[in-house]
Amino acid sequence: MPTPDVPLEKLGFLTIGLFDGADPAPGHENVLQVIELGEQLGFDSVYLRHRHFQTGISSPVAIMAAASQRTHRIAMGTAVTPLGWENPLRTAEDLATVDILSGGRVEPGFSVGPPTHWDDVKQALYPDTADAEDLSFERVARLLRMIRGEAVSTFSGTAGFEQFSARVEPHSPGLADRVWYGSGSGRSTRWAAEQGLNLLTSNITKPEPSDLEADGRWDFAAIQQRQIRLFKQHHPLGDAARVSQGLVVIPTDTATSEQKAKYRAYVDARTPRTSAPMGPPGPGLLAAPDILGTSQEIAERLYADAAFREVREVVFALPFSFEHADYVQILTDTATSLGPLLGWKPPV
Known part of the structure; x- marks a missing residue:
């Protein structure tokens, strides 16, 4: 197995937080327990997916607030919050509040564009303003100005017995530097x-049409590598800019035979979507192959991955539909076996 010149610096994981719609409490409690386990195992971060009208986490900020009181070190983020569902000002208030409660551990990620099933939800979400909502990059830029503490209200001062600020309160210094963008193009x-x-x-x-290889294949890792290099080329920090790779990685070192069979069936069912972009007309979305195997086998595949060689941080995604015991096994193997093979060391 090749040895990296520079070891992996940060090891994180991502969860969707599924729950039973008829009894949602146990699923939410499981998410909090998984976050606690992640901290105990030494993971640097946990990221929460953001789902609406589904039995997955719809309010990751609320989950992070709860987790902030049950953990002490692990960073908590969203991967990602589609900002079209959110009011940027209220989001800035909520994020700053949780960042303060957690001691500066919030690392929120965002994307833009119309919410999923926009025509079906826009009347419930924005009954009076749907056609006027700006769902472009400017929505994120507006949120950033608020998080950074820029003046956004035209009034500040005293009104009666109350004091008002022109900036969003509370203000959490440093939060703006920990904002991520979930890019796919x-x-x-x-x-x-x-x-x-x-x-x-x-x-x-x-992918772009130009990403198609000469032999007619779509090479996900090569496409992602080009995007990462493009990012570093245009970022003020250059090669020092933070980039995190997120793949579905399933180590099987301590898995039972039943778990291995389940994991293999999961990966096999998802593999066809990795051969070509989904969704006509033209190139749509291309999925990376899930990586299943022992920690040593996974490490070898990652070191052969062109995009992995460009990053020093990873956020490995937990499969959506597994049981809590499966997540415990996968996270434990990731932290105790896979991470060290990638040069990662848990915090002292």
Whole structure:
């Protein structure tokens, strides 16, 4: 197995936080227990997916607030919050509040564009303003100005017995430096770099027609590598800019035979979507292959991955539909076996 010149610096994981719609409490408690386990195992970060009208986490900020009182070190983020669902001002208030409660551990990630099933939800979400809402990059830029503490209200001072600020309160210094953008295309990657944001890559990307290899294949790792290099090229920090790679990685070192069979069936069912972009017309979204095997086998595949060689941080995604015991096994193997093979060391 090749040895990296520079070891992996940060090891994180991502969870969707599934729950039973008829009894949601146990699923939410499991998420908090998984976050606690992640901290105990030494993970540097946990990221929460953001889902609406599904039995997955719809309010990751609330989950992070609860987890902030049950953990002490692990960073907590979103990967990602689609900002089209959110009011940037209220989001800035909530994030700053949780960042303060957690001691500066919030690392929120965002994306833009119309919410999923926009025509079906826009009347419930924005009954009076749906056609006027700006769902472009400017929505993130507006949120950033608020997080940074820029004046956004035209009034400040005293009104009666109350004091008012022109900036969003509370203000949490340093939070703006920990904001990520979830990019899947060259255009959004360059924009995120020019804003000085951190880059969250995932196991989904939107290739350009020019990304098609001469032999007719789509090479996900090569496409992602080009996007990461584009990001560093246009970021003020250059090669020092933070980039995190997110892939579905399933180590099987301590898995039972039943778990291994389940994991293999999961990966096999998802593999066809990795051969070509999904969704006509033209190139749509391309998925990376899930990586299943022992920690040594996974490490060898990662070192052969062109995009992995460009990063020093990872956020490995937990499969969506597994049981709590499966997540315990996967996280434990990741932290105790896979991480060290990648040069990562848990905090002392």
